[in-house]
Amino acid sequence: MRPVIMWFRSDLRIKDNPALAAAAATNRPVIPVFILDDVHPGKWAPGGASRWWLHQSLSALRKSAPVVCLRGDARETLIAFVKDTGAESVFWNRCYEPWSIVRDKKIKTALKEMGIATESFNGSLLFEPWEIMNKTGSPYKVFSPYAHACFSKPIRPPDDTKIKVKWKDISSQNSIGSLGLMPKIEWYKGIEKIWAPGERGAAGKLKAILEDTVLDYSSRRDFPAQEGTSRLSPHLHFGEVSPHAVWHAVSRHFTALKSSPAAQPFLRQLIWREFSWYLLYHFPGLPEKPWNPKFASFSWLENDVFLKRWQQGQTGYPIVDAGMRQLWQTGWMHNRVRMIAGSFLVKNLLLDWRLGEKWFWDTLVDADLGNNASGWQWIAGCGADAAPYFRIFNPVLQSKKFDPHGQYIKSFVPELHNIPDKYIHAPWTAPADILKKSGIVLGNSYPQPIVDHALARTRALEAYKRL
Numbered sequence: 001m002r003p004v005i006m007w008f009r010s011d012l013r014i015k016d017n018p019a020l021a022a023a024a025a026t027n028r029p030v031i032p033v034f035i036l037d038d039v040h041p042g043k044w045a046p047g048g049a050s051r052w053w054l055h056q057s058l059s060a061l062r063k064s065a066p067v068v069c070l071r072g073d074a075r076e077t078l079i080a081f082v083k084d085t086g087a088e089s090v091f092w093n094r095c096y097e098p099w100s101i102v103r104d105k106k107i108k109t110a111l112k113e114m115g116i117a118t119e120s121f122n123g124s125l126l127f128e129p130w131e132i133m134n135k136t137g138s139p140y141k142v143f144s145p146y147a148h149a150c151f152s153k154p155i156r157p158p159d160d161t162k163i164k165v166k167w168k169d170i171s172s173q174n175s176i177g178s179l180g181l182m183p184k185i186e187w188y189k190g191i192e193k194i195w196a197p198g199e200r201g202a203a204g205k206l207k208a209i210l211e212d213t214v215l216d217y218s219s220r221r222d223f224p225a226q227e228g229t230s231r232l233s234p235h236l237h238f239g240e241v242s243p244h245a246v247w248h249a250v251s252r253h254f255t256a257l258k259s260s261p262a263a264q265p266f267l268r269q270l271i272w273r274e275f276s277w278y279l280l281y282h283f284p285g286l287p288e289k290p291w292n293p294k295f296a297s298f299s300w301l302e303n304d305v306f307l308k309r310w311q312q313g314q315t316g317y318p319i320v321d322a323g324m325r326q327l328w329q330t331g332w333m334h335n336r337v338r339m340i341a342g343s344f345l346v347k348n349l350l351l352d353w354r355l356g357e358k359w360f361w362d363t364l365v366d367a368d369l370g371n372n373a374s375g376w377q378w379i380a381g382c383g384a385d386a387a388p389y390f391r392i393f394n395p396v397l398q399s400k401k402f403d404p405h406g407q408y409i410k411s412f413v414p415e416l417h418n419i420p421d422k423y424i425h426a427p428w429t430a431p432a433d434i435l436k437k438s439g440i441v442l443g444n445s446y447p448q449p450i451v452d453h454a455l456a457r458t459r460a461l462e463a464y465k466r467l
């Protein structure tokens with residue numbers, strides 16, 4: 001019997017995987033394959049932290065499926081693999097990066113010409129981006145009406161049936177190591193300690209949030225010292241759990257507690273994820289070009305020293321530094337702090353949002369083309385439904401409000417461990433004797449602020465006015 005191929009991509013799971021279910025339903029032997037394609041994405045090939053995750057996630061997937069791991073131009077590699085294996089059809093779940101869409105269309109055509117059938121499915125979004133349109137048939141540009149439209153549509157429940165797949169195992173000659181995903185320098189030790197990539201890790205996290213996090217998500221989600229958010233983002237990005245499974249698990253949980261509306265704040269975040277991918281689909285230039293064309297002529301500054309200080313968490317603003325160090329040490333940053341640190345880069349330092357986007361791309365384990373691009377455009381004020389440019393976060397006030405006792409700061413900026421709460425948000429305001437008692441020498445053990453917020457704010461507003 002000729003086998004069929006299951007091409008795993010951003011859906012590294014067995015459960016609720018529509019393409020895999022369809023491949024299994026053919027009753028033919030199924031050969032699972034993953035192709036590391038660094039050719040088509042160009043500058044958006046996975047960054048360092050994503051590559052580490054991918055290696056771990058593929059290793060986890062291999063415990064359930066004998067995945068053959070290949071590397072190269074996906075079009076050429078897949079066509080050669082189909083020929084080698086004599087497969088009669090190929091199944092996959094759709095990816096929505098602009099380059100994936102173009103590439104996959106070409107692959108479909110080429111395989112069709114060879115007499116090979118292809119079937120693709122939606123395994124990673126709650127809605128296809130072309131399904132939700134406004135009354136005039138155009139894409140929504142504002143989140144609230146888009147979210148309203150989403151909430152009024154049914155979302156398919158996850159397929160909980162245990163599928164039986166007749167795997168054809170030809171993976172023995174092939175190691176995940178051959179993909180070269182693991183870095184030579186072991187910078188990932190901190191990341192390794194806190195994450196469990198793979199389907200089991202994702203399921204464990206989903207179970208844990210139902211027991212604790214989502215119950216008071218709306219009151220805790222903005223406080224970075226608390227485990228008040230799900231931390232499902234890398235699992236969702238790599239498709240180790242489907243958004244459908246998360247959506248229905250959370251909805252059912254609150255229905256059982258007879259408080260369905262309380263699920264909304266969390267479910268809304270899943271809709272933000274949809275909106276980001278929706279925007280990327282309809283505006284494929286999103287990662288590179290300001291969505292609001294007015295910003296194309298914005299006069300960003302160039303300052304490599306400040307960029308480095310921001311990347312290294314050495315700006316002298318403790319909340320920003322804590323965030324940037326959390327990112328470096330754990331591969332993840334709390335959403336509230338992403339907003340504060342992002343705003344600091346584009347408004348206080350007046351550096352181009354694309355520099356921040358690129359740094360996040362390389363260092364986040366959840367680096368995601370849609371969410372990252374729309375997050376940065378939102379911060380910079382040039383995105384769809386973005387925060388207005390003149391709303392400039394004050395890093396000190398944000399810090400006082402969302403990390404009042406400096407617990408989050410202290411966990412990533414140990415130099416400030418002994419400073420009283422009153423001064424931890426702005427150590428330069430502390431009297432000399434307090435600094436001395438706390439063991440801090442500004443400019444030595446901890447930096448002086450690299451810019452003055454009030455002056456930087458005025459400068460940013462002037463630059464904005466010139467647009």
Ligand SMILES: Cc1cc2nc3c(=O)[nH]c(=O)nc-3n(C[C@H](O)[C@H](O)[C@H](O)COP(=O)(O)OP(=O)(O)OC[C@H]3O[C@@H](n4cnc5c(N)ncnc54)[C@H](O)[C@@H]3O)c2cc1C
Pocket residue numbers: 221229230231232233234236237269270272273274276333334335338339342360364366367368369371372373375376379
């Ligand atoms: C500048 C900037 C860059 C960002 N880059 C990314 C990125 O590369 N990858 C990424 O997944 N998210 C990104 N986000 C969005 C958000 O910060 C993360 O999704 C969130 O912090 C992940 O943590 P969590 O899983 O605990 O989220 P939760 O609060 O538990 O939310 C549940 C899920 O909803 C989705 N979600 C939550 N908030 C957002 C949001 N604002 N936009 C889109 N989806 C959201 C995520 O998939 C998340 O896992 C970015 C935000 C900003 C401001």
